[in-house]
Amino acid sequence: SNGKILVEMDEATGVAVMKMKSPPVNSLNLDFLTEFSISLEKLEIDRSCRGLILTSAVSKIFSAGLDITEMSGKSNEHYAAFWRAVQEMWLKLYGSNMVTIAAINGSSPAGGCLMALCCDYRIMADNPKFAIGLNETQLGIVAPFWFKDTMINTIGNRATELSLQLGQMYPAPEALKFGLVDKLVPEDKVQSAAAAAMSQWLSVPDHARQLTKSMMRKPAIDRLVKQREADINNFVSFISKDSIQKSLQIYMDRLKQKK
Ligand code: CO8
Known part of the structure; x- marks a missing residue:
């Protein structure tokens, strides 16, 4: 491991906390995604691990x-390898047998939002600067269609149609109204709120919860x-495509200029 993913396992509770640590912004590159999927797989096969806080x-x-x-x-070979790794991350996280809770302690655009949507429950820091x-x-x-499916399964068809077409980013309070997150708590309470929610989820018998989760998610997977x-x-x-490469370049330039 080159240390972009920190995993702390609490043997007493059976809950692992996975912390993404790839400064400055935890962007999902091939190395990150590979390490993420390996870490997740290790927890998945560890029978003592029942819950994951991301x-x-x-x-x-x-x-x-x-x-x-x-x-x-x-x-093109690189794009293909990269995309396969993105798919792998989604398949593993969305299909996890563990209880997965996203403790969203900052901004979470695009693929960051997707990771959060893959979890069973989302708690976000109550800060309108975080979107x-x-x-x-x-x-x-x-x-792609599986991002869309993940969002529909969380907030419904109409809300997804609006959000996706407009490419809308929601500040935390709006995200709560839209159902994109389940709960807002003060920034310094995100981890403790996630742990509290986890114990509620873990009070349900695993086999019943897992089969129910699978019933909900299997068609999309x-x-x-x-x-x-x-x-x-x-x-x-x-x-x-040249036109798409150009759009991405313009977006990146804007991102760099905004400072
Ligand atoms: N990828 C690469 N570099 C990035 C990314 C990113 N997603 N986001 C930020 N960076 C870079 C910035 O360019 C900047 O670099 P530098 O220091 O060299 O100028 C550095 O990270 C720090 O960024 P900021 O200064 O912007 O940091 P802030 O704290 O001000 O803001 C944000 C943080 C809010 C995360 C902001 O950086 C931001 O909005 N980033 C863009 C996020 C974004 O739009 N991501 C979309 C990625 S696309 C995706 O995930 C799904 C694609 C689906 C595939 C579609 C099929 C074709």
Whole structure:
């Protein structure tokens, strides 16, 4: 491990806390995603681990989403490997048998929002400076069907249609109203609130909860599993287009200029 993912396992409670630590913004590059999936897999097969709290060790940021530099100026082989790693992260996290709780202690755009949506329950720091949402259209790119499915399964069709088309980022209070997060707590209470919610979730018998979770999520997971290669090909041909590369470049330049 090169240490982008810190895992603290509490044997007494059976709860692991996974802290994303890839400054400055926890962007999801190939290394990060690979380490994330390996760490998750280890916890998944550890029978003493029943719950996972996903949070950030970077102040003010949960995750800035996919690393834009992984999607620009690279070879098609690289884009394919990157996208496979993004799929893997989603398949593992959305399909986890553990209780997963996102402790969202900062901004969480795009892929960061997706990670949070993959969890069973979301607690966010009550700070209007922190925003969450799937803002892909703002970058001139299109969230794939499984991002869309994940959002629909959380906030419903109409709210997803609005959010996705507009590429809307919601400050924490709005995110709560939209159902994008389940609870807001003061910033210094995010971890303790996540631990409290976890003990409620863990009071339900695992087998019943797991089968119920699977019943809710399996159709979306199966849809990607069936079309995994096609989805990769689709991503590679989309992202390698000159017009898309240009949009991403403009977005990155704007991001750098805003300071
Ligand atoms: N990828 C790469 N670099 C990034 C990213 C990112 N996602 N986000 C920020 N950075 C860089 C910045 O450019 C900056 O670099 P530098 O220091 O060299 O100038 C550094 O990280 C710090 O960023 P900021 O100064 O902006 O930090 P702030 O604390 O002011 O803001 C934010 C943090 C709110 C996270 C802000 O950086 C931001 O809004 N970032 C953009 C987030 C974003 O739009 N992500 C979308 C990625 S796309 C995605 O996840 C899903 C794509 C789906 C695929 C579609 C199929 C085609």
